[in-house]
Amino acid sequence: MNNDLLAGLNPEQLSAVTWPAKSALVLAGAGSGKTRVLTTRIAWLLQTGQASPAGVLAVTFTNKAAREMQTRLAAMIPVNVKTMWIGTFHGLCNRFLRVHYRDAGLPQTFQILDSGDQSSAIKRLLKSLDISDEKFPPKAVQQFINSQKESGVRAGELSAHDPYTRKLIELYAAYDAQCQREGVVDFAELLLRSYEVLSRNAALSEHYRNRFRFVLVDEFQDTNRLQYAWLKLLAGPDNALFAVGDDDQSIYAFRGAEVGNMRALLSDYGVTGPIRLEQNYRSAGTILDAANALIERNDGRLGKSLWTDAGPGDKIRLYEAYSDGEEAQFIVDEVRALARDGWNLADMAVLYRSNAQSRILEHVLVQSGVAYRIYGGLRFFERQEIKHALAYLRLVANPEDDNALLRVINVPARGIGARSVENLQTASREQGVSLWQALCGAGGGRTAGKLAEFVRLIDSLRQRCEALSLAETISLIIDASGLRAMYEADKKDGEERLANLDELVNAALGFLPQEPAMAVIEFLTQASLEAGDHQADAGADALQLMTVHAAKGLEFDAVFVGGLEEGLFPHENSMNDGKGLEEERRLMYVAMTRARKRLYLSCAQSRMLHGQSRYPIRSRFVDELPAELLQVLSATVKTAAAPVRNAYAQGRIAAAPLAANLGGWKMGQGLHHTKFGDGVVINAEGAGDDVRLQINFAEHGIKWLDLRYAKDKLSAQ
């Protein structure tokens, strides 16, 4: 037996990889070789003959993770990874539903709505029911529907006493009916529908349980209720559910992730305890010590402490800037210094809590001529020109697709205005037929000619496409629909949009369908399930800018975490309850553990937020790090519990513009409160005699005081 597979694994990794055919929970710390363990275990199962390629189910959250698993597995052993059930929750559910579409009550060619499509479907529904989107904002309805689906609950199982919720439930039911009528499913529906098919059909779930003796899950801490329920259906007591995750890196509770699933797995599957992967192969010792110290403050952890046999490395650099601009300047200066020392820009990242923080960094980066790349923003298949072209494709494939029809009926403008569309929608509702059918039946009216012309366009496209390949079809659609002409006439960004459309044809050219007859459906599915890269110039040597969330799973030689201020990181919306604060702390933990060699933390004493200057204080997370691991680069910073002395207190910056309104108090001024003791003014709002001051008290922490009441209790210091 060739055991090269197992060479170089540490004892814990080895134990996880060669775990017998029963369930396990692997508590995999950041940088502990999680993906390696997962892929090596699959390779091991196959190589030892414990499993056949068809007998393994491996689930991830992102396409990127799934692809990486496939690539690495293919490099380890000769196996056709394409045929294996390795994929995302959604991708695998799609695959399942394409096979069992009859059991699921779906057309074989069902289409997938991405969140944008779902949003327009909901807006359309609200309109058709004549419901004001004031009272029922589409976003709120969407959120309600998705969170119910992600809890595995259908509209029919819900009840409510208040009329508002009752209406939401009604809308949920009506939305599902609309989707069903149109043969489309949203993301959550892929999961829920698969779950229902399996749970209703004992023979079918039995079949899959027998087939998938080994079920492996990545990022298990991010699973929601429905995903875990789905896993439990596929992995019964006799199957081996092998879940890998890290409760300390659970940062998606806000979108339904349930860390509790980790503990649930232990009891549901009678697993005695997690296998801990604590040896870290990424970061220098000091970074790990600091991260450990931070995360230890969270309650209810499964418990884990990262270590490395690499040396301690550099201390963590801490910089407290006067302003957000100066903070950005510091970061960029430091990046340039490192680059001069031979560090690659692409191996450095600036991480921030919220996207808005990138603006000022960009500004300084442009000024300094440093190449950078921002993660996030529009992705390829989300661009309007791509969506338009694909809507035509959908319409050609299935004219009953109302969403697609509405998207392009007047794009490019062909004289079918809002009122004609409204008439059409009324007609379709009254006759109980799709928009397309209503369109075909439309008699008189002023726009009748235009409508008929549109019908002819789609019909002729369908006919002409029959004999064409996917790429030829898309190419024809772009030309014949008038999209190309429209963007050629658009001087502003037509050129870029045309280039993207060409790119779309290219993508179609390189697309290999599983089943050639289904090429169009498969291509549309892929476009929905895999929206593509954020940016094309990914390969260039450029400084990486992204949110901490986006950085999960990545690593860099040098990491800058900016905006470490109360209210920003931790974010003020999460500061009220302990759960929120702990998630923010995990976010900080994720941020820190991205760094290999060098970690920089920074904050600013004044920051522009929502067009107003704020004077925040340093994040508690900085103070939670052991002082001996930090090297303070700025002159003003004080560590530990003492009130923060900011630039104002030191007279370094002119009084804030607000100062006149503060009822005699100044930003940064020291004061004494009869009850709370000594403190410093750190923020204020209001004017005249309605002023509130935010004060950081040495003993009692940060408080907002209403001057109307607190006036007599305060004295200057």
Add this chain to the structure above:
DNA sequence: ATGCCACTAATTTTT
């Protein structure tokens, strides 16, 4: 049908 003004809200996000 398009463009302008006023208004509002303002984390994090994959599929």
Add this chain to the structure above:
DNA sequence: TTAGTGGCAT
């Protein structure tokens, strides 16, 4: 501050 949206005028 700014980005996105809705109403209204051209």
